[in-house]
Amino acid sequence: MNPIRDAWQSIFRRDPLSTDKGKSEFVFLNVWLHIHPAKVKKENLKVKHTFYLGFITFFLFLILVTTGVALMFYYRPHPPQAYQDMKDLQFVVYLGSFLRNMHRWSAHGMVICVFLHMCRVFYTGSYKRPRQFNWVIGVILFLLTLGLSFTGYLLPWDQLAFWAITVGTNIGSYAPVVGAGIRELLLGGHTVGESALLRFYVLHVAVLPALVTLLTMVHFWRVRKDGGLSRPVWKLKDPKSAQLVAIGAPDTNAALPAVPASQDKTYGLMEVVTGKPIFETVSAEEEEDTVFSYPYAFFREGVALLATVTTVMAVSIFWQAPLEELANPAKTPNPAKAPWYFLGLQELVSHSALLGGVIVPALAVMALLAIPYVDLNPSRRPADRKWAIRAFTLFVVVNVVLIIVGTLFRGPGWAFVAPWVHIAGAE
Amino acid sequence: MNINRRRLLNWGTGGLVALTSAVGLSLGAVLRYLTPSVFYEPPQSFKIGAPADFSFGPPTFMAEEKIFVFRDREKGFAVVNAVCTHLGCTVGYFQNDERFHCPCHGSVFAADGAVLHGPAPRPLEWFEVTLARDGQLRVDKDHTVPASYRLMV
Numbered sequence: 001m002n003p004i005r006d007a008w009q010s011i012f013r014r015d016p017l018s019t020d021k022g023k024s025e026f027v028f029l030n031v032w033l034h035i036h037p038a039k040v041k042k043e044n045l046k047v048k049h050t051f052y053l054g055f056i057t058f059f060l061f062l063i064l065v066t067t068g069v070a071l072m073f074y075y076r077p078h079p080p081q082a083y084q085d086m087k088d089l090q091f092v093v094y095l096g097s098f099l100r101n102m103h104r105w106s107a108h109g110m111v112i113c114v115f116l117h118m119c120r121v122f123y124t125g126s127y128k129r130p131r132q133f134n135w136v137i138g139v140i141l142f143l144l145t146l147g148l149s150f151t152g153y154l155l156p157w158d159q160l161a162f163w164a165i166t167v168g169t170n171i172g173s174y175a176p177v178v179g180a181g182i183r184e185l186l187l188g189g190h191t192v193g194e195s196a197l198l199r200f201y202v203l204h205v206a207v208l209p210a211l212v213t214l215l216t217m218v219h220f221w222r223v224r225k226d227g228g229l230s231r232p233v234w235k236l237k238d239p240k241s242a243q244l245v246a247i248g249a250p251d252t253n254a255a256l257p258a259v260p261a262s263q264d265k266t267y268g269l270m271e272v273v274t275g276k277p278i279f280e281t282v283s284a285e286e287e288e289d290t291v292f293s294y295p296y297a298f299f300r301e302g303v304a305l306l307a308t309v310t311t312v313m314a315v316s317i318f319w320q321a322p323l324e325e326l327a328n329p330a331k332t333p334n335p336a337k338a339p340w341y342f343l344g345l346q347e348l349v350s351h352s353a354l355l356g357g358v359i360v361p362a363l364a365v366m367a368l369l370a371i372p373y374v375d376l377n378p379s380r381r382p383a384d385r386k387w388a389i390r391a392f393t394l395f396v397v398v399n400v401v402l403i404i405v406g407t408l409f410r411g412p413g414w415a416f417v418a419p420w421v422h423i424a425g426a427e
Numbered sequence: 428m429n430i431n432r433r434r435l436l437n438w439g440t441g442g443l444v445a446l447t448s449a450v451g452l453s454l455g456a457v458l459r460y461l462t463p464s465v466f467y468e469p470p471q472s473f474k475i476g477a478p479a480d481f482s483f484g485p486p487t488f489m490a491e492e493k494i495f496v497f498r499d500r501e502k503g504f505a506v507v508n509a510v511c512t513h514l515g516c517t518v519g520y521f522q523n524d525e526r527f528h529c530p531c532h533g534s535v536f537a538a539d540g541a542v543l544h545g546p547a548p549r550p551l552e553w554f555e556v557t558l559a560r561d562g563q564l565r566v567d568k569d570h571t572v573p574a575s576y577r578l579m580v
Contacts, residue, residue, distance in 0.1 A: 163516065163531070166514070166515045166516065167514045167515065167516065167531060170513075170514040170515040171514060184462065185458070185461055185462065188461075188463055189463065189466050189467075189468055190466065190468060191468060193468065194467075195463065195467075329490075329491075329493070329517075330490030330491065330493065330517060331490070331517065332516040332517045332519075332529075332530045332531060333530065334519075334530030335530060335531070336516060336530055336531045346532070349513075349514065349532060349546065350531075350532035350533060350545075350546055351546055352546055353513055353514055353546060353548065354548075356546075357514075412530065413528055413529075413530055413533045414530075414531065414532045414533035414545075415533060
């Protein structure tokens, strides 16, 4: 009897990690890790295929939740205390400025990484059957990320906050029929004031994070159920595997394959169910290409986590999160610019609020959501998808150009200026 | 209990109607809950001071009320909204060209509020200005008036 060993084994109830059984149990007896398969395919680990962008986005979300909760200890969502609390965080609270920087820069990073992740999923054709709906969930998560950023930067109650929310909620009011109602509901009134700050705070710290958490769980679950992370299957020897692996009962009514005499293994759900059971066949050849998640996948994920945290920390040491002067409803700064990721939208609304602020973004979102249902080409091979790739690239380029124009080429009065005018400080 | 087609359809329809109304009513209640019953906001109608407080020439900007007060020797008083009709930024009056400029998206308005340039969809709003009993000017933001409206004092 060794009480310490007994206690240890009451916590970690698995075989030693030196055994294959232990390595498997490490994954599936652990509530936090069991979303992983016990074994992963070697190509799943390839950095050059996924760039681990989904992981990095998730890790940034974890940093945001952690630092966000920390910031809540010193923040009162009421003007003008909200702004005082920001100043306290900047100059008085121990590590306050560092935590705020981390929160702000992770938020920017998350917007970038969600977008890049979406691009990666598109270019690798990973949204195709059976993953169509997971693409839709991803697009919704992208919109929620933007919503979190938008509600987040009202909270400091500085000039940027005040005017961004004024402009943002006014864009909403251009929506037909429901527009004015949406604005009043968001602001809890008719002007940007204390009720608006409280509402954006509740959305930012409770409603939106909860939605993101729930949808992320569904997003991950479906990735797992649809055969795991995306792989460059078109590079495999067998040309048939250019399509994604489908799970679930086979589409045809053909007889189920008998368990083959070869080395292939067929796994099935053997519960008492009527109808066709769910089968997944793993060829022996394929099994040779797999490794245990422990340690190979976890090591790489750990590296991605460490790299993400270190990068955010390093950036937060050297760059201060911006904080403008106290919100002044009487004086609009000139130029009044949103954060960079909304400057494409701001460039659009500078031409027409209804067209640029409501119709074009709504159509863009609908187009994104429809992609997996419109693009019925089953092949994931880039050579077979030239037009899809061109169309999506055009979408990305237009977005980037609009953001660059809004960021660098717009000066006071939203007039066109050359970027070196900013750099020379000639404003 | 015996379930036949008629029974199933009757109860099923009734159940669906009840469920839909319950969900609809709850959603309505949530929306109503989120709409404040009282707005603790500045009043839409307010006094801005005695006529003698305002100078002739370029309009006086009143920051808190977000209005410009014009006073003209022949024509009298007029009050224009300083809130841009595009997306709600506060416009500025520039004496050199006698125009209103919006800093957010570059809309330009003439001195009578008409849109000269930029994305603004409508001219700036003019508010009714009257003389209160105590001799002060009263502005009513709930009453818009044509740009030609003037109060002679």
